[in-house]
Amino acid sequence: MSRLINGDCFEFMKSMPDSCVDLILTDPPYNIAQYSTGNIALPGREALNNDIAEWDTVPIEPRELLPDFKRIIKPDGNIFVFTSYNLIGKWHEAFDPEFDTFQFFIWHKTNPAPKIYKNGFLNSCEMIICMWNKGHKWNFTTQNEMHNFFESPICMYPERLKEPKHPAQKPVKLLKHIISIASKPDDIVFDPFMGVGSTGVAARELGRRFAGCEIDKAFFDAARGRIEGR
Template sequence: MNSNQKKNAPYNRTLKLTSEDTRNLSPLLLRINSKSKLCEIENRILNQDLFEAIDYLPEKFVDLLFIDPPYNMNKKFSSVNFRKKSLTDYEAWLESWFRKIIPLLKPDASVYFCSDWQTSIAVFNVLNKYLKVRNRITWEREKGRGSVKNWKNCHEDIWFCTLSDNYYFNADAVKLKRRVLAPYRDENKNPKDWKAETEGNYRLTHPSNIWTDLTIPFWSMPENTEHPTQKPEKLLAKIILASSREGDFVFDPFCGVGTSLVVAKKLNRKFCGIELEKKYALLSLKRLALAEIDKSIQGYADGVFWERNTLREQLINKKSK
């Protein structure tokens, strides 16, 4: 650790870079300036501008595309600043690079595109030109600034699209395990659509387009970093399990601190990410190395997703017995 780097409080598990990390991990970052083969970018992070790299990527290699671009607001990402544009200019900016990604997709590829409520219309307009828009997922961010003159903003959107009508979707892989508060029994007094377990009564439910079971990474979680808009691993696990198979290729052109890549690795998918900010790219590499040791995903166990906090309570109950 750098001598001038502030130490975390005892329960603060935020992942940070050390000078040793920077020295050891920097050679693993990749830059491309000529047409690349798939084997050259597989399971790699490209530390460069998307516009610089996009023309050199292989065609038709992506099974699952996850995009979490800067939203249309003034935001500082370490040394990179994004400036708010008019909605028309933001839409033009989105299309300027998104149209170049389309040739990278396999014919049966799926696409998930993140946005907030202010940019959802612009995002839809671009996606609808090139893809089949199938749904809009709305997920609850339990964090959010309060407002005395408006409703508190605590949700974001993810647009689900496909390139064609031939695509993969596995609903069974992303069922949510919910508590049953009023268990119903049939005429023979058998549980109906639920199961009695030692820790309580639970039901497996099909996934909907409203996600309220996610926890934004914060200081006591080992997946947390200093990235200002980091997505939860659990969110990416839902997307990757639903819309890809083991061995499929996940591509993220704005990978930040690599949540999509880390989860792809934990779930035995191939991956490639692009990140302009070197600090974030290095944090991605550090997280990928840690994923070699720990493949757990908060809120996901035994092949199912658990409601927020319920899995933790189950583990506590098991340890106390």
């Protein structure tokens, strides 16, 4: 079962009841477009970096998300948020005092976009912050699953949508890993910045219920088609 909303997530969250979500897994805009220095165009990689998206110029302040995130998450729930190094401090300042645990998880991209000039590190790692309170339980089955590190390629064709193109589309494999360790079957997974719906696809494939918001109509229509199997 899925509930998909084409609209502002801040408005939708106000209508959600308290303690109704088991896992918040989301990828809000990083607000780093101002630092973009361009990208290398390669087949199947035309728009893979988050810092070239028009929507990424809209600031999303972590402190604005805190009241609703804290209210709607269940006492034993988990929150996972993709973010960038320049926002870690803001997330920590807002969320660390309000949750018992504030940690990070690393996604290592095994096929990052190359650099023509060897003048710096490749953008091969992405940070995911994780928050939870005492009393929650993980679904770890092996020691390897307990690592705060996961490797997978950047989302590529045919999984990556050609239309509409979403430069921050995440691989379902990565999202399924997080959902599988941080929730149980029939739990509710919520993504307030749904994009083209990869979190919803992963949740559906793992037998979770899903709720998602996306304000962009083209992205929302693509997400609905993927999640509902159209």
